[in-house]
Amino acid sequence: MLRIGIIGTGGIADAHISGYLAFPDQCEIVALADVMPGKAAAKAEAFGLAGAQAFDDPLAMIAEAGLDLVSVATPPSTHAALAIGALDAGVNVLVEKPMAPSLEECDAMLAAQERSGKLLSVVAQNRFRDDLATLKAVVDSGLLGSISHVRVDSAWWRGLPYYDLWWRGTWEKEGGGCTLNHAIHHIDLLLWLLGSPTEITAMLANAQHDNAEVEDLSVAVFRYERGLAQLTSSVVHHGEEQEIVIQGANARVSQPWKVVAERSRADGFPAEGGDADLVARIEALVAERAPLSHLGHEGQIGDLLAAIRDGRAPVAGGRDGRDAVEVVTAIYKAGFEREIVALPLAASDPYYRAGQLVAHAPHFFEKTASLAEAAS
Structure with a gap:
């Protein structure tokens, strides 16, 4: 059972949460984080995630929650730092589009993926x-x-x-x-x-x-x-x-x-x-x-969960996001x-x-x- 964390609890986080909830036999959402105090806890309550821990510090969540996979659903300017922090901590990453505002940041994320040996997928739900x-x-x-x-x-x-x-x-x-x-x-x-x-x-x-x-x-x-x-x-x-x-x-x-x-x-x-x-x-x-058996974010999350399990690349990887x-x-x-x-x-x-x-x-x-x- 993969342990899932979600960083950023705005509107797009709903698609990630629903996507993970579609695979209850494969994963469990155990933590949510948002820099706006109380926002992560409110999102957990809205989705009935009674066992999920709420954090106001995303990096603390990465360090303390024992995660296998984290979704980064924050503004684009924050994607690189959060994704690199998770990858360097040994956590697989699904990051919302766009991957990052610059190619330099995208390549830094790809370098973190390479040295971590973990998977990096960029949302391409279409x-x-x-x-x-x-x-x-x-x-x-x-x-x-x-x-x-x-x-x-x-x-x-x-x-x-x-x-x-x-x-x-x-x-x-x-x-x-x-x-x-x-x-x-x-x-x-x-x-x-x-x-x-x-x-x-x-x-x-x-x-x-x-x-x-x-x-x-x-x-x-x-x-x-x-x-x-x-x-x-x-x-x-x-x-x-x-x-x-x-x-x-x-x-x-x-x-x-x-x-x-x-x-x-x-x-x-x-x-x-x-x-x-x-x-x-x-x-x-x-x-x-x-x-397709699963569509949109749900389909991409299902593919990423399978990629982690099977040791293969996801359909939409970091290189695709960079391109x-x-x-x-x-x-x-x-x-x-x-x-x-x-x-x-x-x-x-x-x-x-x-x-x-x-x-x-x-x-x-x-x-x-x-x-x-x-x-x-």
Whole structure:
């Protein structure tokens, strides 16, 4: 039975707690910690965790609670120190996205994982969705042919009060705006589906949130061998209509689900009816796929528990989290400097180091409120 601790008891901690509670035969939540006095105890009571000990000092929890695995569900600027502290204490770690605000911090976390021999997993819960696992299966099948273009809409909407919470809306504490903290999910999916691009360029804006330093909208273009991908990151899109559209040489697939395959006439124009046989083969592949037994955070936690038990790497590891942060960093560098950025970023690049993003980032507006707790 693995002993679980959770650091940070804000809203996202609920997904972690529920995820662990789905595996009562494999783990037990024995401790929660939050730097806000009394908050950890209140969360334990809310979930009926009568046997869980509450701490106001996360490092004390790591030192005293005898943990096997800890979830780090705190603001991004704290991830590296907490994850490294846990790994160096011999505790496996699941850290919320984004892994850390800088590549330097990500690499320090990976170094801690290496010397500890423990597992480090970064939350990428959308890999544990049936609709997106379906896209992955189709891409991996080769039926699409070479990839021509991918369009990713990471479309969210948040009102002005969203940035009133003390750590949001600042480059120093949040690490960035919607590109880092919302589109990180879709960036991870893009890397999962296609691998890393070779070049990135981008433009950033703050279109609607004049109480935040950070961007609320960005549009980036990625180069992949012969093809391109484009990513819109947003918290200004009404309806939050998110979409991934993958155009291959042979067919297009997308989520929400749609499959289309054109067939050429002698003159190069699309033939009526398209390639019905290829569409049927893709649909058959999708129909044969076994559904995931656990979804979202619960699915990722189940995979991590199994990885610890089986001595294997998790589906979403520390390197995956680092690769997503590298793409975000390249988007910010491209937008700030108005240039095309080549990947991978070298350790000598100023944007690699902690604090450099804050030093180079524009303040679109200044933060106008700083609430200890989000209004309900």
